[in-house]
Amino acid sequence: MAPPRSFLWTRRVFLTLLAGFVLLPVYVMISSSLKPLADVTGKFHWIPSELTFQPYIDIWSTVPLARYFVNSLIVASAAAVCSVVIAVFSAYAVSRYDFRGKRVFTVTVLSTQMFPGILFLLPLFLIYVNIGNATGIALFGSRGGLILTYLTFSLPFSIWMLIGYFDSVPRDLDEAALVDGCGPLGALFRVVVPAAIPGIVAVTVYAFMTAWGEVLFASVMTNDTTRTLAVGLQGYSTLYDVYWNQIMAASLVVSVPVVAGFLLLQRYLVAGLTAGAVK
């Protein structure tokens, strides 16, 4: 049955307005990144007075953007890979075995996701400072320390999402492998992991994205050399000028990799994200 005309019209109007709302900042970001400084410091114009790629050249020298980029890349990749590798084992245990404490474990993992980061930030900050004073190991301000703090959010959701993906791999597959003489780890790495590869990649990308966009820990736990993009972009506003065109150009540059990755993998990402909520 075809939907009635009233529905079609409501739908058209609503979706158009919504698309406009979503696109507005994207348009501002792109168009302003192509404007000369005089154009972004004056009144806003929908159409740039003149198109220039200069902001894309200047962003690298106004602040050490390349260094921030590398820092973000290292921290986000390490946090993503660490949490997914560790999550693979525990998600396999939860998905395939019945054991006492299973419910407690899953509830704990789920509940740590609901706590605000600020709750862990204060104690971790003090622990790092004290470890530094006692042993000379600089966790505070180091990339390693930041990676560890990122596990506070990336580990629980990696475990949670991987349980969903592993549950979707038919049990018969790895049971057959066990019968054929594989050990449990053999079954995990030869059967379950290969079958869940799209899910594992998706979880890694998702963990990477979240770490790439993290602001709270990055703003406290980094120093001049380990600063990530989240904090580094603030460098484009100086006492005298705010280089809005460069801020927009830099924002676009740091967004493109994650948005592209997300859109490419969205089908798998969405499956994992929604598994917990829908089932």
Add this chain to the structure above:
Amino acid sequence: MTSTVELPVNKGESGETAARGPRRRAAGRIRRVGLPYLLLLPALILELLVHLVPMVIGIVMSFKELTQFYIRDWGAAPWAGLDNFRVSVDFDAPVGEALLHSFFVTIAFTLLSVGLCWLIGTTAAICMQDTFRGRGLLRALFLVPYALPVYAAVITWVFMFQHDNGLVNHVLHDQLGLTDKPSFWLIGDNSFIALLVVSVWKGWPFAFLIVMAGLQNIPRELYEAAALDGAGMWQQIRRITLPSLSAVNQVLILVLFLWTFNDFNTPYVLFGKSAPEAADLISVHIYQASFVTWNFGTGSAMSVLLLLFLLLVTGVYLALTSRGRRASRA
């Protein structure tokens, strides 16, 4: 919470020792029993390290007089007993009054933001339930706010909300003439509106995603049967689509609530270290109490109170919804 989580580890160890017993079959079975705990071990150690130990320390900190003088050696900070909590909940004194204000702002903001995110997300998902031309493209577009790094997206909104050179004032004042003079959006009372707009822009795609997934689980036969009975499109939405989503909505709304309530990134990028009073969300408030005024003891006490509140809300919510589910089944 600590003791319950350590339980599996102990189990795993006992499973290991027993595995050295003489009878191989029994040993094999016990090794199978111990195996899950071995697999969990790395995650358990890390959970202990990044969640449980910091949480215990956070609770201890809340009972200490922890100012900047004791940061280098917080163990040496004098005990404060319940003083930090007393200061935090003394609503007649400045610290407690500010915390209470921040709490109410956060509640109002969260309810509005979650409500709007749910409404927009659900409407969009229902609109896109059937296939039409450009649906795939639109769906990808709708995911962009969700995929963009928070600071890049929010900083663009900061630019749009600028007093002199922002798009918002340009449109509202210069082009539509809706305001007498350009408004300030990032200071004063308007900052609440600015925060809400950004939060909804960023948050509704998540609701959209989850509701879309929920819609796929509704059997088509239900709609066909309803159509045969003469139910129109609007009636189908009201009688079939919305009721079928209730289980999905329960989880969705809880998750949205917790995320919005705990959100730090959005207000911090929008306003910086000290948010305007009208948009002083609790996480930024605690951050400011701790890292700007360097009073970690009070900051920790506020964190503990926040944690208790979140546990309470989640507990009540879960009890209400599961009771609701039981009632509807009966």
